[in-house]
Amino acid sequence: MPPPPVKSFIVTQEFIQDKKFYVTGTCKFDESAINKIVGPALIKTLDNPRILLIVNEKIGGKNSSSSIARKEIKRVLEKAGYTIVTPDMARPVTNLEAFKALDDTAKLYDMARTLRADAIIIANSSAAAFATRKLYGTSFYGVSGSVELRAIITDTSQEISSGKFSASTGRRPAGSLGEGAARCLTPSANKAAGQIIYKIAAALVTGSSNNDITINIKLSNVLFDDVARIESELRELAGRSGEIFERSYKDNLLEIVFTSKHTAREAASFLSGHGFTVTALTNWSIDAVTANKAVVNIARNNIINVKILDVPSFSKSGEIESLLKNFVQSSNGVTSARYQEKTLELIINLPNTVNNEEFAKSTAAFLEGNNITIESVSPNFVSGRLIQEAVKHRGLW
Numbered sequence: 001m002p003p004p005p006v007k008s009f010i011v012t013q014e015f016i017q018d019k020k021f022y023v024t025g026t027c028k029f030d031e032s033a034i035n036k037i038v039g040p041a042l043i044k045t046l047d048n049p050r051i052l053l054i055v056n057e058k059i060g061g062k063n064s065s066s067s068i069a070r071k072e073i074k075r076v077l078e079k080a081g082y083t084i085v086t087p088d089m090a091r092p093v094t095n096l097e098a099f100k101a102l103d104d105t106a107k108l109y110d111m112a113r114t115l116r117a118d119a120i121i122i123a124n125s126s127a128a129a130f131a132t133r134k135l136y137g138t139s140f141y142g143v144s145g146s147v148e149l150r151a152i153i154t155d156t157s158q159e160i161s162s163g164k165f166s167a168s169t170g171r172r173p174a175g176s177l178g179e180g181a182a183r184c185l186t187p188s189a190n191k192a193a194g195q196i197i198y199k200i201a202a203a204l205v206t207g208s209s210n211n212d213i214t215i216n217i218k219l220s221n222v223l224f225d226d227v228a229r230i231e232s233e234l235r236e237l238a239g240r241s242g243e244i245f246e247r248s249y250k251d252n253l254l255e256i257v258f259t260s261k262h263t264a265r266e267a268a269s270f271l272s273g274h275g276f277t278v279t280a281l282t283n284w285s286i287d288a289v290t291a292n293k294a295v296v297n298i299a300r301n302n303i304i305n306v307k308i309l310d311v312p313s314f315s316k317s318g319e320i321e322s323l324l325k326n327f328v329q330s331s332n333g334v335t336s337a338r339y340q341e342k343t344l345e346l347i348i349n350l351p352n353t354v355n356n357e358e359f360a361k362s363t364a365a366f367l368e369g370n371n372i373t374i375e376s377v378s379p380n381f382v383s384g385r386l387i388q389e390a391v392k393h394r395g396l397w
Contacts, residue, residue, distance in 0.1 A: 069125035143180025
């Protein structure tokens with residue numbers, strides 16, 4: 001039997017009016033008891049909400065390939081009635097540090113929506129030894145660890161925090177760092193997940209607690225010079241409590257995630273008064289085109305494929321992509337990129353007026369000047385390998 005939700009009740013006033021007896025009082029409820037009663041009903045009503053689970057775990061200061069916290073969080077969520085989405089296509093967003101470095105949080109929302117996830121849970125988990133001791137040739141470890149969860153509702157961008165939960169091996173040292181981490185992170189993950197599972201359900205049912213609305217805005221025919229002005233105007237409309245995220249700008253199409261207390265109709269009316277013609281409108285999206293400027297489209301069909309091997313991280317691939325993008329833009333070219341298995345592949349699309357062969361050579365020289373060893377160059381293909389920083393520091397290259 002769950003505990004009664006009412007913790008205490010104090011009568012503050014009693015009176016009779018119109019032959020009716022009235023009682024006024026103050027009642028204190030046990031939030032956890034209410035959650036245990038109402039929470040499961042909400043999750044059942046939502047029909048197994050889908051969660052994109054991202055775990056950033058470090059043990060002894062190193063990234064953990066087999067996350068202890070993830071297993072326990074997943075177990076708690078699935079037992080409560082949630083569905084965890086973990087297909088291979090989610091791998092590009094599992095490196096949380098890379099997204100922090102690139103300030104590319106919008107990709108999390110893109111991935112969550114692609115996977116039809118109702119919410120994103122980002123878990124930060126870490127464990128480390130605070131003491132080590134050898135006894136008869138055997139090492140024993142005193143280990144402490146902590147887990148903290150942050151949930152983001154996909155449609156509204158509302159954030160929910162679990163707070164940080166910690167545990168240690170105490171007076172029972174572990175035979176290995178991994179064993180100690182498991183003993184600390186498993187109960188911490190259990191408590192952190194239990195803290196937010198019903199809050200997520202309530203947020204999904206009621207929407208954001210402050211009634212914020214998230215709208216996907218697509219603005220066509222936008223010149224790059226006008227992007228900063230448009231974002232500034234939308235940020236002013238959003239106000240202090242609202243936010244805007246630039247999702248992408250490509251081929252004169254500006255995509256923005258706009259969160260505020262304004263409805264889509266109000267935001268569309270604002271755009272209409274600031275030089276845009278609205279072409280499509282729903283409760284969650286706006287499509288519009290600039291009404292006062294014509295964009296000159298540059299014909300592009302000269303393609304150069306670039307492949308760079310031994311790129312150690314998603315963060316590093318972003319740095320290289322940014323450098324090459326700026327180089328290509330100087331010739332009115334555009335780029336698209338893909339990073340997989342330590343390989344960065346880019347497609348450079350150039351105007352018809354650019355000589356492919358000369359530009360391929362210039363690209364190879366540019367890459368060589370940025371610590372990339374060139375292995376092959378042709379009019380349509382450039383390949384190379386990134387020189388590893390650790391090797392350079394040892395003076396062996």
